[in-house]
Amino acid sequence: MATVEIGRTRPASGGNAAAKVRRTLITVAYGLVLPISIVAFWSWLAGTGEFSASQLPSPGDVLWAAGDLASRGVLLDHILISTQRVITGFGIGAGLGVILGSAVGLSPLIGRFLQPTIGAIRAVPSLAWVPLLLIWLGIYEPPKLTLIAIGAFFPVFTTVAAGFRAVDRNLIEVGRAYGKSGIALVTGVLLPAAAPTIFSGIRLGLAQSWLFLVAAELIASSKGLGYLLIDSQNSARTDILFLVIILLALLGKLTDFVVSLVEKRVLRWV
Amino acid sequence: MPIAETLRTADIHVAPASVRLDAVGKSFGKAGQSVDVLTNISLEVAAGEVVVLLGPSGCGKSTLLRLIAGLETATVGSVTIDGHEVTGIDTRCGVVFQEPRLFPWKSIEDNVVVGARGARSSETVAALLAAVGLSGFEKHLPRQVSGGMAQRAALARGLAGFPGVLLLDEPFAALDALTRLTMQDLLLDVAQETGATVVLVTHDIDEALHLADRIVVLGERGQGIAEIVTVDHPRPRDRSHPGLAPLRDELLARFGIHP
C-alpha cells in the first residue's frame, strides 16, 4: 500500500554503538569539569598556607588519610557496614513503600483508610523517632535499620501512590475495552504506566536512606561512615572528615547509578 | 496478500450481532444540575450493517458509541447487542477511540496484539499491519511513529479481535486525504469479509456517503436523532457517482451549507 504520509519517524535503535560510547564519554567529561575545578581550587587554597591542616587539609592529606585507614584495614569495614545498612534499611522501607503505596494508589477505599494516618506519621520529623527507637530496639542494628527504613519509606510510598493515581484514564479504558480487568489490568496497564514514577520514588528513597544512615550512625554506633565522622570530629582529624564526606558523595552517586541502570533496562520505552 | 484474501483463507467470521438502542438517554452531572446529552435515542442496527453517525460537535456522538461499548451506562433506556443487554464493558465490541491511545511501552505490533485479546494469530496481525501500511514499523514504539501512523495502528488493534460490533470514533480524522480513502476501504473489506456490524462517527459527509448503509444525523446536544438517511447504493461505490450528489446536497443543507 502506498502511503503518502510523511512521518515523524526515528530509527528504532538509538544509533550505532560507537556513537553511543562517544555520547556517554562526552556526558562524563562535562560532568567532571566542575569536580576537577573544585579540587584544583581546594588544592590551591590549602597550599596558600592561610589555613591550618585541621581547618583545611589538602587533597593530598585526604588521600594519605584514605591510604592510612585502608592499610590498617578499617576503611573498607566502615564502608561495607554502612553500605550494608543502607541496602537493608532501604530494602525494607522501599519494599513497604511500594506495597502500601500501590495499595493506596490502586484502591480508593484503602487510600481512605491509610492516607490520613500515614500522612500524620509522615508529619512527625523523622528524627523524633530516634529516642523511642533506642528504648524499644536497643542500640545495635535494629534501631539504625528502622530509621533508614523510615527515611526510605515516605518518598517511595508517596510517589508510588501518586504514580498509580496519575495513570492516564484513557489507557485504563483501553485495557478494559480489550478485556483486561483485575490483576491483568494492574500488571498489564497500571504498572507499566506508573513505572517511571515508581522509579523516581525509589531513587528519592535511596537518597533519603543515605541521609538517615548518617543520622543513625552519628547517634549511636561504633562502626560505619557516620561513626567515622563523629570520631574524626572528636580527634580533630579534618582530613578524615573530608574523606568521609567525599566517600558518602561517591557511594550515594554509585548506588543511584546502579538503580538508574536497572531503570534504563526496565523503561526501555521511555 | 490483500486483507480480504487473508481473512478468507483464515476463514474468519464473527458471530452476527445486531445493536438495538431503546429510548436511550444519557445525562452527565449531579442530579439537579445535570446535562442531558442524549435523549430518547432509539435505533436498530442490523447485523452486518454499516451505520454512520453524523452530527455537530458535542452532540453526543462519542457518548453514544461509549454506551454501545458498555464504557458508559445509559441513564434511561437500554442497549442490547444480539438481544442481550449491555451491562458493563462488552467484549463483543471492538472500539477505535478518537485518539490512538496506544500503550507507550509496547511496540506497534504488540499494541495490535492487545486488540486480538489472546486469540492472536501472528498471520492476521501481520496482515492487518500490512493493510494499514505499517509493515516495517512492527518493532517501533508509539512515540517513534507519526500521529497518523499511531491512529492506523489503533485501527488495526480495533480490527484485530474481529469483534461482532466495530465502534469507531472519527477513526480517520487524523489521516491525510489519500490514506483516509485507503483506510475506509480497508474497513469495508474487513466488515464485509467477517460480517461485522459497524457504527462509525465522522464529520466527513463524503466519508459517510462512501461507507454507510444508513446515516444517522444527530441534532444539537440533547435533541436526539434528527434524521436517518438510507444510502441505497451498490458497493463497491464510486466516490464520484452522480447518484450520490443529491444525498450529499441534502446532508450539506442539513448542516447549513447550501451548494
Ligand SMILES: Nc1ncnc2c1ncn2[C@@H]1O[C@H](COP(=O)(O)OP(=O)(O)O)[C@@H](O)[C@H]1O
Ligand atoms: N464523562 C463526562 N462527564 C461530563 N460530561 C461529559 C462526559 N462525556 C461527555 N460529556 C459531555 O457530553 C457532551 C457530548 O460529548 P461527546 O459525546 O464527546 O460529543 P461528540 O463526540 O459528539 O463531540 C459534551 O457536552 C461533553 O462535554
Ligand SMILES: [Mg+2]
Ligand atoms: Mg467525539
